[in-house]
Amino acid sequence: MIGCDDPAEPGKVGLTTAASDEAEFLRRYDAARYEKPSFTVDLVIFTVRDEHLHVLLVKRAEHPFKGCWALPGGFLDPRRDASVDACAARKLIQETGVRAPYLEQLKTYGSRDRDPRGWTATTVYFALMASESVRLLGNQAEASWVGVRGDQVDFELAFDHAQILADAVERLRSKLEYTHIAVHLLPEEFTLPELQRTYEIILQQPLDKSSFRRRVIQADMLEELTGKQRDGFGRPAQLYRFRDYGRRTFFPRSISRHAR
Amino acid sequence: MIGCDDPAEPGKVGLTTAASDEAEFLRRYDAARYEKPSFTVDLVIFTVRDEHLHVLLVKRAEHPFKGCWALPGGFLDPRRDASVDACAARKLIQETGVRAPYLEQLKTYGSRDRDPRGWTATTVYFALMASESVRLLGNQAEASWVGVRGDQVDFELAFDHAQILADAVERLRSKLEYTHIAVHLLPEEFTLPELQRTYEIILQQPLDKSSFRRRVIQADMLEELTGKQRDGFGRPAQLYRFRDYGRRTFFPRSISRHAR
DNA sequence: AGTGTATAGTTGCTTTTTACAACTAAAAGA
DNA sequence: TCTTTTAGTTGTAAAAAGCAACTATACACT
Numbered sequence: 001m002i003g004c005d006d007p008a009e010p011g012k013v014g015l016t017t018a019a020s021d022e023a024e025f026l027r028r029y030d031a032a033r034y035e036k037p038s039f040t041v042d043l044v045i046f047t048v049r050d051e052h053l054h055v056l057l058v059k060r061a062e063h064p065f066k067g068c069w070a071l072p073g074g075f076l077d078p079r080r081d082a083s084v085d086a087c088a089a090r091k092l093i094q095e096t097g098v099r100a101p102y103l104e105q106l107k108t109y110g111s112r113d114r115d116p117r118g119w120t121a122t123t124v125y126f127a128l129m130a131s132e133s134v135r136l137l138g139n140q141a142e143a144s145w146v147g148v149r150g151d152q153v154d155f156e157l158a159f160d161h162a163q164i165l166a167d168a169v170e171r172l173r174s175k176l177e178y179t180h181i182a183v184h185l186l187p188e189e190f191t192l193p194e195l196q197r198t199y200e201i202i203l204q205q206p207l208d209k210s211s212f213r214r215r216v217i218q219a220d221m222l223e224e225l226t227g228k229q230r231d232g233f234g235r236p237a238q239l240y241r242f243r244d245y246g247r248r249t250f251f252p253r254s255i256s257r258h259a260r
Numbered sequence: 261m262i263g264c265d266d267p268a269e270p271g272k273v274g275l276t277t278a279a280s281d282e283a284e285f286l287r288r289y290d291a292a293r294y295e296k297p298s299f300t301v302d303l304v305i306f307t308v309r310d311e312h313l314h315v316l317l318v319k320r321a322e323h324p325f326k327g328c329w330a331l332p333g334g335f336l337d338p339r340r341d342a343s344v345d346a347c348a349a350r351k352l353i354q355e356t357g358v359r360a361p362y363l364e365q366l367k368t369y370g371s372r373d374r375d376p377r378g379w380t381a382t383t384v385y386f387a388l389m390a391s392e393s394v395r396l397l398g399n400q401a402e403a404s405w406v407g408v409r410g411d412q413v414d415f416e417l418a419f420d421h422a423q424i425l426a427d428a429v430e431r432l433r434s435k436l437e438y439t440h441i442a443v444h445l446l447p448e449e450f451t452l453p454e455l456q457r458t459y460e461i462i463l464q465q466p467l468d469k470s471s472f473r474r475r476v477i478q479a480d481m482l483e484e485l486t487g488k489q490r491d492g493f494g495r496p497a498q499l500y501r502f503r504d505y506g507r508r509t510f511f512p513r514s515i516s517r518h519a520r
Numbered sequence: 521a522g523t524g525t526a527t528a529g530t531t532g533c534t535t536t537t538t539a540c541a542a543c544t545a546a547a548a549g550a
Numbered sequence: 551t552c553t554t555t556t557a558g559t560t561g562t563a564a565a566a567a568g569c570a571a572c573t574a575t576a577c578a579c580t
Contacts, residue, residue: 035338036296039370039381076370078295078379083371108368108383110299110336111343119338121299123368123381193557210559211538234556235546251511453528470530471567494527495575 037119042073044126044168054145065158088125101129102184128184178249183242191237297379302333304386304428319402325418348385361389362444388444438509443502451497
C-alpha cells in the first residue's frame with residue numbers, strides 16, 4: 001500500500017546529516033533560495049460611502065511609483081506572519097484598525113515585469129467593511145478612500161494594481177449575485193432597504209423590492225431584531241442582523257437539483 | 261514594519277556585511293530579504309476515467325515526505341518562468357504533455373509550518389483534461405492517476421496536499437453547478453449523454469435527462485456537429501463541440517435580473 | 521422480416537419560482 | 551385630517567424546473 005515511509009521531523013531542518021543525496025538537495029535548495037521571487041501581500045479594501053463603492057488606496061512614499069496611488073500592502077515577514085492569511089489580517093488591522101469584517105483571498109499575481117525591481121509575486125486579498133467602523137490609521141503613508149467608477153478609479157495606479165482592482169470588483173459583483181456578502185459593507189444591524197440599496201449601488205442597477213426581500217429572507221441568513229427599528233422619513237424599517245450558519249446561496253435550483 | 265521601499269537587487273543577496281551603523285530599517289530589510297519564503301507552484305490535475313474522478317499524483321523522490329504521494333509541482337524558477345501562470349503551464353506540460361486544456365488558479369497556501377524546511381508559499385492551479393489526451397511523462401518521478409473518493413484519496417498525501425485536494429474538488433463541484441467546465445474533461449467532440457454522465461460522476465448524483473439537456477443547450481455554448489454521431493449499443497448520439505464565446509452560466513435568473 | 525432491448529431524444533403536464541404591479545402600513549409635517 | 555414618504559405585503563401572470571411517458575434509431579437474436 002501507499003504511505004509516507006519517510007515523514008520528515010518538523011523543526012529539524014535538514015542541515016544535519018551528511019547523506020549525499022540530501023546534501024545535493026540542500027545545495028539546490030540553497031541556490032533556489034537565493035533566486036526566490038519577492039513575496040508581498042496586497043489588500044483591496046472596499047466600503048460603500050455616499051452612495052458609491054469606494055476602495056482604500058495609499059500614496060507611495062518610495063520608489064518605484066513614488067507619489068503614485070496604490071493598493072495597501074507590502075512584504076510578508078516570515079518571522080512575524082505565521083501564514084499568508086495572518087499577514088493579510090495584520091496588514092488590514094494596520095491600515096484600518098478593523099479586526100475581522102470580511103477578508104477573502106482573491107488571487108495571486110506574479111511575474112517578471114510587474115515590478116521594475118524584478119520578479120515579484122503578490123497574493124491579493126479583498127476585504128469588506130462598513131465605512132462607519134473604520135478610522136484610517138495610515139501608518140507612515142497617506143491613505144484615502146477613493147470612489148470606484150465601473151471597475152476602476154479615475155487615475156493611474158502603481159504596478160498592475162488597476163488590473164487587480166478590476167478583478168476584485170468583478171469578484172465582488174459576482175459574489176453579490178449569489179451570497180449575502182454585502183452585509184459586511186453595513187453596520188452589524190441594518191434594514192432590508194439599506195441592504196437592497198447596497199446591492200443596487202454595487203451592481204449598478206435597480207432591483208425589484210419584493211423579489212429582493214423574498215430571496216434574501218428565504219435564504220434564512222438574517223435574524224430579525226424584533227422590536228428594533230430604524231427611524232427615517234417614512235415608516236420605520238425593521239432591523240436585521242446577519243447570522244452565518246451554513247453557506248446557503250440565493251439559488252434554490254442549482255444544477256444538482258436535477259437529481260431524481 | 262517593512263514597507264515596499266528599497267529596490268532589491270536580485271543578484272546581490274543578503275548575507276552581506278553585518279550591522280554597520282545603518283538604519284535599523286535597512287538591517288531588518290536585509291534580514292527579511294534573506295528570509296523570503298520559498299515559492300512553489302503545484303497542480304491539481306483532474307480527469308475522469310472508469311466512471312470516477314481521478315487526480316494526478318507523483319511519488320516524491322526527495323525529502324521531505326520522501327516516498328509519499330504528492331501533487332505535482334515544484335519551485336518556481338524566476339529565470340525560466342515569466343509569470344506564475346507560465347510556470348503552471350510549464351509544469352503541466354512537463355507532467356502530461358498537454359498544452360492548454362483548462363488551467364485555472366485555485367488559491368495560494370502559505371505558512372510557517374506547512375513544510376518542515378520552513379516558510380513556504382505555494383500557488384495551486386487546477387487543470388482539467390480528457391484522459392485520452394494524456395500520456396504521462398513523469399520526468400524523474402513516478403506519476404499515476406489516483407481515484408478520488410468524496411473529496412480525498414485513500415492514503416496520506418505530503419504536506420497539506422490533502423486539504424488542497426479537498427478545496428480543489430469543492431471548487432470543481434461548485435463550478436460544475438453553473439458553468440460548462442466539464443466539457444474540458446471530455447474529448448473535443450462529445451455527446452450530451454457523455455457530458456451528463458461526467459456531471460453525474462463528479463456531483464455524485466443522478467440528474468434528470470430532459471432538465472439537463474434544456475439547461476445545457478439553452479446556455480448556447482454547444483455547437484451541434486450535424487451529421488456526426490457516436491455509435492454505441494442503442495440509438496447513436498449526436499456529437500457536439502464546445503464553443504466559448506462569452507461566459508454564460510446556467511442560471512437564467514441571477515439576482516441582478518430583479519432589475520426593473 | 522419480426523421482435524426485443526438498449527440508448528437517445530422529445531413532449532406534455534404539474535409544480536415551483538420569479539417578475540410585476542398594485543395594495544396596505546406607519547411614520548412626519550402641513 | 552390630509553399629504554407625503556418610505557416600509558412591507560399580496561395577488562397574479564409568466565418563466566423555469568421537475569417528472570414521467572412518449573417516440574426514435576440502432577443492434578442482436580430468432
